[in-house]
Amino acid sequence: MATITIALAGNPNAGKTTLFNTLTGSRQHVGNYPGVTVEKKEGGYTFPSGEHASIIDLPGTYSLTAYSVEEVVARDYLVQEKPDVVINITDASNLERNLYLSTQFLELGVPMVIALNMIDVAQDRGISLDAQKLAELLKVPVIPIIARSGKGTAELMGAALALAKENKPWDPLYISYGEDVDLALQTMAQRITATSFMTENYAPRWLALKYLEGDSQIREKGRAHNPAVDAELQEIVERVSAHLHKTMETYPEAIIADHRYGYIKSVLRQEVITHTFDIDRLHASDRIDKVLTNRFLGPLIMLGVLLGLYKFTFTFSELPVAWLETFFGWAGDNLSSLLPDGHLKSMLISGVIDGMGGVLGFVPLIMFMFFGIAILEDSGYLARVAFMMDRVFRIFGLHGSSVMAYIVSGGIAGGCAVPGVMAARTLRSPRERLATLLTVSFMNCGAKLPVLALLTATFFSNNQAQLMFLLTLLAWGVALTAAKILRLTVLRGDSTPFVMELPPYRFPTFQGLFIHTWERTWQYIKKAGTTILTISILIWAMMTFPGLPASEEENFARQRQEVESLSAQTPEEALQREEKLAAIDSDRAGSGLRHSLAGRLGTAMESVSWLPGFDWRTNIALVGGFAAKEVIVATLGTAYSLGETDPENTASLSETLAKDTHWNPLVAMALIVFVMFYAPCFVTVVCISRESGSWKWGLFSICFNTGFAFLLATLVYQGGRALGFAG
Amino acid sequence: MPTILLRQMQKDQSGFITAVKVGGELGRRIRDMGIVPGTRITIMGRAPLYDPVAIRIMGGTLTLRNSEADYIEVDVANPEEKL
Numbered sequence: 149m150a151t152i153t154i155a156l157a158g159n160p161n162a163g164k165t166t167l168f169n170t171l172t173g174s175r176q177h178v179g180n181y182p183g184v185t186v187e188k189k190e191g192g193y194t195f196p197s198g199e200h201a202s203i204i205d206l207p208g209t210y211s212l213t214a215y216s217v218e219e220v221v222a223r224d225y226l227v228q229e230k231p232d233v234v235i236n237i238t239d240a241s242n243l244e245r246n247l248y249l250s251t252q253f254l255e256l257g258v259p260m261v262i263a264l265n266m267i268d269v270a271q272d273r274g275i276s277l278d279a280q281k282l283a284e285l286l287k288v289p290v291i292p293i294i295a296r297s298g299k300g301t302a303e304l305m306g307a308a309l310a311l312a313k314e315n316k317p318w319d320p321l322y323i324s325y326g327e328d329v330d331l332a333l334q335t336m337a338q339r340i341t342a343t344s345f346m347t348e349n350y351a352p353r354w355l356a357l358k359y360l361e362g363d364s365q366i367r368e369k370g371r372a373h374n375p376a377v378d379a380e381l382q383e384i385v386e387r388v389s390a391h392l393h394k395t396m397e398t399y400p401e402a403i404i405a406d407h408r409y410g411y412i413k414s415v416l417r418q419e420v421i422t423h424t425f426d427i428d429r430l431h432a433s434d435r436i437d438k439v440l441t442n443r444f445l446g447p448l449i450m451l452g453v454l455l456g457l458y459k460f461t462f463t464f465s466e467l468p469v470a471w472l473e474t475f476f477g478w479a480g481d482n483l484s485s486l487l488p489d490g491h492l493k494s495m496l497i498s499g500v501i502d503g504m505g506g507v508l509g510f511v512p513l514i515m516f517m518f519f520g521i522a523i524l525e526d527s528g529y530l531a532r533v534a535f536m537m538d539r540v541f542r543i544f545g546l547h548g549s550s551v552m553a554y555i556v557s558g559g560i561a562g563g564c565a566v567p568g569v570m571a572a573r574t575l576r577s578p579r580e581r582l583a584t585l586l587t588v589s590f591m592n593c594g595a596k597l598p599v600l601a602l603l604t605a606t607f608f609s610n611n612q613a614q615l616m617f618l619l620t621l622l623a624w625g626v627a628l629t630a631a632k633i634l635r636l637t638v639l640r641g642d643s644t645p646f647v648m649e650l651p652p653y654r655f656p657t658f659q660g661l662f663i664h665t666w667e668r669t670w671q672y673i674k675k676a677g678t679t680i681l682t683i684s685i686l687i688w689a690m691m692t693f694p695g696l697p698a699s700e701e702e703n704f705a706r707q708r709q710e711v712e713s714l715s716a717q718t719p720e721e722a723l724q725r726e727e728k729l730a731a732i733d734s735d736r737a738g739s740g741l742r743h744s745l746a747g748r749l750g751t752a753m754e755s756v757s758w759l760p761g762f763d764w765r766t767n768i769a770l771v772g773g774f775a776a777k778e779v780i781v782a783t784l785g786t787a788y789s790l791g792e793t794d795p796e797n798t799a800s801l802s803e804t805l806a807k808d809t810h811w812n813p814l815v816a817m818a819l820i821v822f823v824m825f826y827a828p829c830f831v832t833v834v835c836i837s838r839e840s841g842s843w844k845w846g847l848f849s850i851c852f853n854t855g856f857a858f859l860l861a862t863l864v865y866q867g868g869r870a871l872g873f874a875g
Numbered sequence: 876m877p878t879i880l881l882r883q884m885q886k887d888q889s890g891f892i893t894a895v896k897v898g899g900e901l902g903r904r905i906r907d908m909g910i911v912p913g914t915r916i917t918i919m920g921r922a923p924l925y926d927p928v929a930i931r932i933m934g935g936t937l938t939l940r941n942s943e944a945d946y947i948e949v950d951v952a953n954p955e956e957k958l
Contacts, residue, residue, distance in 0.1 A: 211907040215900065242935040245909035275934070361903070399898035405906035409914075434919065434936075443923045535938050539924035542940070645904045646927055650936040664892060 151200045152312045153229070157222060157253070158237035160208030160245050161528075161651040163265040167237055167295035168205040169659050171305070178667050186221045198301075203370075204231065208259065213251040213358065213401075214365040216576060226258055227349055232312040235304065237263045240270035240277055240292070241652075243421060247412045247655075248288070256354060257320035261307045261322045265549055266860035267292040267300075269652075273431060274424030292708035296657060314392025320351050325407045328644075329400060332388045333357060336381050345377045359385050360400040384594075433528075441532055450533055454555050457524065458563065461517040461556065476505035495688060503684025508673070510566050510831065515669045517556055517567040521574065522664040524552075526656035530574060531648065539647060544628040545643065547580040550575050554584075558591030559624060565589040565828055570668065570836040577644030583631045585836050586849050589828035590627035592620055595777035599823050602781055606802045607816040623824060632857065638848075683830050687775045691746045691783075696739060704736040737786050746771045760818045760861035763810055768821070776829050814873050818865035825857035877952050881916070881928070881944035889917040890951035895947035905943070909933045916949060 158164045168176075172191025179188045189205040206225060207218035214220050226234065236253055238246035242266070253260050264270075264279060283290040289307040293300030324330055340347065346355060346369065358366040358857025359381050370378040385400065392398050430683035439445055480501045482810065487493040524530045538548030550572070551559075568793040575581040592600065600619060604612045635641075695701070711729055716722040741747050742764070750767035757767050765787035772783035785801050805811045827850040828836070837846030878893050892914050895905055909932050910916075919936055921930040925940045939947075 155903075211903070213903060213907075215904060215907070239935075242933060244933040245935060248909065273934075362899070397896070399902065401898060401903055402895065403905065405903070406913075409906075409909070409911045413913075429931050437920070437929075437936075441922070441929070447923050531938075535927060535929065536922050538940070539922060541927045641895050645901045646938060646940045647908050647910075647943060648938045649908070650929055650938055652936075708923075745944065857897060 150832050151202050152233070152309070152356065152417050152763075153202050153204065153231040153233040154312070155204045155206050155225065155234045156237060157206045157226075157234055157249070158208060159210055159249060161649055162208070162237050162239040162246060163295045164205065164208055164237050166387055166657060166660060167235075167263065167265065167293070167301070167454075168203065169575075169657075170295055170298050170301060171662055172203055174663070174666070176663065178671065186217050188221075193305065195305060197309075199309065201305070209249065210328070211249060212256065213361050213724075214363045216578070216581055218576075220365050226253075226256065230258075232259065232315075233308045234258050234260045234264055235308055236260050237265050237295070240264040240267045241273050241275055243270075243275075243277065244409075244412055244416060247415075247568060248408060251321075251408050251412060254286065254321035255323065255357070257318035257351065259311050259314075259316060259318070260287070261304065262288055262290045263295075263300075263304050263313060264290060264292040265295050268294050276422050276424070278772055281418065282415070282420045285418060285420065289328070318351070320354060322353065323327075323407060323411050325404055328388060328392060329360065329403050329407075332360065332384055332400075336360075339377065339380060343374065343377045345381075346373050349734055353875075356381070357404065360388065360402055362401055364629045367414045394450055397744045403413060431652065433753055437532070437650070441536060446532075446536055450536055453524070453529065454533075454551070455560070457520045458555055458560050460520050461513060461567070462563070465512035465516045469509055472505065472509055472512070476501055476508075487494065491692070494692060495685065498692075499685035499688035500681065502688075503681045509565070511669060511673060514567050514570065514672055515665055517571065518668045519661060521552065521571060522661045523656055525574060526652045526654065526660055526664075531650050534648065535650060542643060544632045545580070545639075546583055546628075546631055547575055547577055547644070549575045550580065550584040550631075551587045554624075554627065556586035558593040558596075560620075563591060564593050565591065565832045566835055568593075569832060569839055570672070572839060579635065579641050579642060582840055582845065583634045583639050585839055586845065586852070587627045587631045589832050589836075589849065589853065590623055590630060590825055592623050592824060593777065595740075595829065599773075599780045601822050602805075603816045604779075604801060606805050607813040619820065625826060626860075634852075671802070680831055680834055683834070687746075687772070689745075690749075691741060691744050691772065693745060694743065696736070696743050700739060700743075703730060704739075707732050720819065734786075738788070741768060741783070741786050747779070758860075759857060759866065760822060761815045761865040762819065766819060770826065773823070774827055775831055777823070777833070780823065814865060814868040817868065818861040821864050822857045822861040824851060825860060827851075827854045827857075878948050878950050881939070881947040881949055882929075882941050882953065884918050884949060886918050886920055888951060889915065890949040892916055892947060893950045894948040895946060896948070901943065902946075905939075905946070908937055909935070910937070910939075910947060 156164055156168055168189065168191060171193050175193075176189060176191040179190070186207050191203045191205070193203050195200045195201065203224065206222040209215075209219045209222050212219060212223050214223070225231075234253055236250050238250065250260070262282070264277060264282075268278070270277065277292070279290045279292050282581060289311065291300055291304040291307055293304055295301070325333065333353055333356045336359060337352040339345070340352040340355055345352075350358075350366075355366065355370075359370070362385075365379070367382075370381070389400055392400060392403065405810060438618075440449055480497045483496055483501065484493065487496070521530070524533070530552070534548030536548065537551045541548055541550050552574060553568050553571040555563065556571045557563050557565045565588055568591070569585055572581055572584045572588065583847060600616065601612075604615050608615050688710045708729060711725060711732065714721075714725060716725045742751070747764070747768050749771055751764040754764050755764075757763075762770070765784060768787050769780045769784040773780040781801065788801065788804050805816075827833070833846045833849060836849050837843045840846070879890075884890065892910060892912050894912055895902065897905065897911060915934055917931040919931050921928050922938075927938045929936055929938050929946055947953065
């Protein structure tokens with residue numbers, strides 16, 4: 149027998165993912181719906197009879213009318229793919245609202261089984277439900293389950309299989325919406341049938357209903373399909389709207405929603421649901437909220453929790469990150485001793501191994517962060533964070549949930565924008581999410597710290613600590629201001645409604661946490677990995693080619709020979725010889741870098757970089773910094789012909805900068821500002837593109853940030869000079 | 876009939892929704908979440924900066940910004956009456 153397809157659908161927080169995990173275990177596949185960033189999860193299930201089902205976990209929604217991408221994705225899947233059965237998972241302790249979505253499935257007519265989840269929680273809350281009665285009234289199978297423990301899931305799947313085998317045609321439910329709306333629906337449905345208006349995909353009455361509800365996606369499709377009929381339907385909608393507004397001061401979509409809830413109430417009233425306790429009774433979850441969202445304690449505890457998440461992510465990942473670094477160092481050393489000197493070796497070590505190290509070095513960070521966030525998310529605390537922070541973040545056109553992404557990115561200095569960008573996934577509103585994605589990289593991540601430390605230690609050694617603290621505050625101020633600027637310009641638009649659920653606190657399941665963490669980490673490795681490797685090799689090539697002209701190569705080779713031919717009898721002389729050779733090599737590396745594409749770019753950029761006061765050496769270092777911010781220090785070392793500079797040990801570079809006449813505190817300050825805010829490293833850019841679903845935004849972040857940083861740095865440098873701080 | 880805006884309600888105060896005066900995306904979202912006339916509503920609390928507000932409705936807890944709560948009218952006369 150052919151495999152049957154079952155779609156899991158339901159409200160967010162109804163336990164859909166838990167049921168999906170219980171049913172499919174590790175047999176899951178995560179992808180994306182074409183063109184959008186919504187995750188598409190598929191899994192397999194085998195019935196005791198040996199038959200197979202493919203299970204699709206649709207995004208959690210409250211309704212089927214186009215509101216966000218989730219609704220559109222869920223609806224398009226049902227209408228276009230026509231699964232054999234929909235399992236509608238509902239929260240039994242909050243049935244009335246959950247049935248709102250169920251009613252819409254019934255109106256669509258898709259074959260459906262209702263799962264009453266968390267029936268145990270409902271019982272604890274004094275709610276008893278008559279599943280039999282509900283099934284009779286709605287004319288669909290209703291099965292009580294506990295998704296966490298798997299109780300009732302076998303019966304549920306059995307009912308789904310039986311329904312799939314019946315193979316009945318779709319049978320839409322007709323709810324009466326009152327005289328005015330019903331009449332309009334009838335007229336519109338007639339027109340739709342008469343003109344075969346999109347009837348191959350949608351039922352006529354359902355289409356008419358969506359027109360009345362003002363569903364933007366359906367209207368767009370309709371306009372493209374047949375503009376004349378669309379205009380006709382639109383006219384009926386406007387007439388009804390005007391009439392309803394005049395007579396009752398209401399809207400068609402309001403009437404429709406009211407009648408749907410009326411239908412649900414009429415069903416539940418027929419002894420389906422009985423409350424033993426007062427409905428205002430405080431549940432355990434409410435008592436926890438009395439403390440966790442308390443006016444004074446709440447923010448304090450939140451600060452503690454966020455700090456804890458931060459410590460957890462960055463402390464626990466330290467060891468595996470160090471292992472990975474050791475491993476890649478070891479691999480590089482081995483390769484270096486095996487291969488002859490030359491471009492191949494240089495590419496394999498600086499391009500491939502360093503690139504892979506760059507990709508995989510973030511993996512422990514991402515894993516720990518997602519594990520921490522999964523705990524906060526699954527337990528329900530994340531919604532409380534959004535609730536408490538919303539008032540502050542809204543000022544900047546953001547959402548309460550944005551706080552997490554900022555903290556992880558370096559809101560507490562030393563974070564990392566890569567997991568930060570990925571943390572923005574918890575935001576559901578598209579504009580706020582993009583504004584967050586594009587501004588988190590302004591935070592002082594761990595890779596910027598060596599650069600800031602070098603410059604502050606060299607030029608502001610007296611108040612280094614205070615300055616570093618001020619720079620953290622500056623990062624916050626600039627990031628939030630930039631977000632506001634974006635929300636007033638390219639991401640202009642009303643703030644997304646904050647109507648959000650505060651789900652009851654729950655203990656996360658380990659299975660859920662691990663699947664969640666693994667899935668997202670794997671996605672990062674798979675998708676970001678290949679791109680990052682390619683770019684890493686490109687950057688290596690930019691800093692290597694074209695090589696020095698033959699005459700100069702000969703010149704350096706001759707110098708080496710001269711030194712090598714000197715006799716070295718005593719150990720001191722031998723040491724001196726080594727030092728001289730090293731100096732020649734560094735010189736050669738410095739000239740080579742200047743001669744390379746990156747070097748030429750750096751030199752060419754001097755024509756504008758005099759504005760913020762940067763010379764060609766700084767420019768090259770900044771180009772290198774696009775690979776990873778910690779590269780800035782190393783490249784600056786090479787450009788000053790100091791040989792390889794270890795970011796951890798910058799004493800000689802610091803001395804060189806302090807002596808160089810080009811440098812002074814003002815230049816240093818301009819550079820600090822520029823490094824903090826210019827283009828994010830390309831790993832972040834790749835992640836921004838992935839998370840926003842378009843390379844356009846990755847490119848935008850490079851241009852916007854660099855432009856913004858250039859402006860600020862110029863302001864600092866030229867402003868400082870005008871005020872006479874040039875030193 | 877003392878009908879007031881949701882914004883003016885006190886913590887722990889209950890009532891019945893009489894009207895939701897907003898259409899469009901926001902109106903739809905509000906109704907999707909169960910905020911419709913005839914439904915009982917109780918204020919659970921407010922965020923540290925008095926905004927947003929948390930409400931209990933149909934057995935679940937929802938949050939709303941004050942600016943969104945301004946579209947919702949509530950009859951607070953006899954919260955126990957229709958139980």
